[in-house]
Amino acid sequence: MSFNKSIIIVLLACAYAGRAYAQQTQTDTSTVSRFRMVIEIGGGYSYKITEPKQTLGTYTRDGISGTIRLKWGTSALLGVGIETGWMPISGTTNSSLASEFGPVDLKASLTAIPLLALFSLQRFGVQLHSGIGYYRVNSRVTVGGSTNESSEWDLGFMAALGYARPVFNEHRIGVELKYNNITEQQVSTISVHVRFLYRLF
Amino acid sequence: MTARVLSIVLSCIVFVSHSYGMENGTDKYIQFPRSFEQGTLRYSLGISWTLLPRAIVEEEIRQIPMVNAALRYELPSHFSVTGQFSTVYITNVLSAGVFWSYSLDNVSLAVSDEFSYWFGVANMSGFDTKAMGLLNRPAFTIGMDIDSYKITAKTEMLTVLTQHTYFGSASVARIIPEIAGIATTLTLEEDLWKSTFVSFAFRANYARPNYQVWLAFSVQDRWLFFPELQVSYIF
């Protein structure tokens, strides 16, 4: 899936969520009038949609990712919060990579931990989230028996559309489609998560 | 050290604050293009955050918060005068303008024009530099009043009138009016929580490198995208 297609899908989904919220605002403003705080844990499958500019062996671009959110809202239009989690990005293995040094063993992986400011909106069990902030990107490479781990903070953003329904008391479960972009590294992933939401107060 | 200082300076974001203060019963807004009580002075304080193009700042820091202050004074016949000051110490912008608005039900329109004088000073390791310039910014604004929310879209044209640069004993003056870019700002003014009125704004600047990055002395002759976030407290 191309970057542009991903964006269009997410935008359409967001527009739907926004419209749902707008309609609801007219009839049910009482439900958004009080302060609330929610913690949310999600996990699922992630896929890196950015094409690599070079491949050096067997390339993997998917894995299990997780999300933790703490968000609060009032009667204001936008709710806010923070998000972190875990994202696998890609991996490469090659037991005999041809190089100027002769055949070399190669094993490399790229992962990220997001730390994002979160903007949220939810109605009818539909949640729209967008986030902006930094990703702690981690690279671990082994080339010719020499291993190096390196990390850096990179600017990026996130957009997600989810649905959740109550199961009992303050608990809800749901699913979410999520798009992450590490702008500085020009890396995008898309994820499908199962979520558990607990309303703290 | 010089690279570090330069990185800070390059991140001096001095686009204009888009929050003006206003008290109107329980409602507060300032960017929204509707006139308010004649003779009333409104003001606000806030910060902005801008992302600079890599083409200019390269590996240096791309973003830094900047302090903004703004005021609006209401005149007769739907006219207002506006004033703004933005600073990050090394780069400063002082603006003054006139604003005329017209309201129809919950939709309001405005036309405005603003002159900005910017100046920057860098006296540090490797720098003995000053710069200053004059900008003009005609703008058109449309706003919509929805429940307790005020939503405003403003589009302005950035025109460079003059620019002077001083480096050591030498100086260079440019007095060639030229269109330097356009900017569109989308602003929400709302009661965030218990009568705490704030504005959130997103500004998309599409412009040639200008005073925001004056100390980079960029010669990039192309329009680049500078996104900006602004948050202000409305008094």
Add this chain to the structure above:
Amino acid sequence: MRHTITTLFRLMPLLLVVLLGSCSMDSGVNIPGFPSGGRLTETIPVQPDIVRLLDGIYTVIEGSDRMGKTVVVKASGNTLSIFTGKNAGLFVLHYGRIDSALIFEGSWRYTQGSETGLARFSMPTENGGISLLNGTRSATSFVLRGTIGDGSSEPSTPITVQFDRPLKAAPFAIIAHRGGGRNSDRLAESENSLGIIQLAEGFGANGIEIDVRLTSNGVPILFHDENFSPRLVNGEYCIGPVANYTFMQIRTLCTLKNGEVVPTLREALDVVLNKTTLSLVWLDCKSPAVLAAAGPLQQEYKQKAITQGRSLTILLGLSTEELVTEYTNMHFGGSTDALCELTLDDVRNTNARVWAPRWTLGPLPADAAQMRAEGRRTFVWTLDQREFILPFLQDGQIDGILTNYPSLVAFEYYVFQ
């Protein structure tokens, strides 16, 4: 209506992040080429020494709206370059001959913008071609006639330039930043690459500045930034400090932006010595530890240049107090060619051959004159605008300029009376 606007507003944070993504994208500039090799495929080679006779200041007879009133024509390597003051234009032309006429074909670009196109010139027999091919400068003026076009379209805008006077012979250093130019100027070769070094002379430079860092296993490589990033490299596993990676890891995992390998300092000096006629290399040492690795290479290539009869100066750049301290503690400290960016006292204490103040301090003619009196030279960095270049040329005391736009400095230097 109101719901639509409300909905749109709710998308604001999303729009922001989408636009954030877009702002990191930077389209390149595609320098066009003639289809099927152009007319040059019909030509026979001409010796570069012959074409060097064309070097000079030329008056623009036709096409001044595109070229300005005066241009500088200068041959280097296997190309002929034309530098225009207007729009900081640069033509790089290859050449050959058909009978007694010389044919020049290539491309032009406004170096500080995106505009580019094809260019074709010729020098017919009656305009000096015969004289040139005989290896002499004609008593009558050389005239270059040709056409230029926009983009990849066939050149059709007529241009005529006529020889006015020869170039100044003063040994002024026009030093190309990062080997020839920055990635942000969207050049055909990456900054600090072996390819860009070979283009530098065509851009108007007679010297280069290159950035030297050490890998984790002590190999000096050319790389500007402290950290890897997509601004400079392709290779998603190369992130964080360059100094964390071994040379093998770097060469295996990433390439420069235009696909070139990250070069070693040795490879770069080899190219300078064997594939260019550059006379100066400024090594911008990015950490004190670089000195121990770069110093011996400096000496080795200095000797190789002497052996080849080449005039080549390799300067160790000292830009920080830490580098100065390290340099003075080295066994070769004070006895080798160095360039110091700090104070005049630092220049003297390190016995640096060159003082390199930042241009933002303004012209400092008294200090530069003092340096000359002590047998040292003064290079100013990094000057990229005509208005800022002229005051330094006017003061007459500096010996060189580091720039991202060598063609612009070359034009201003040669034309400046």
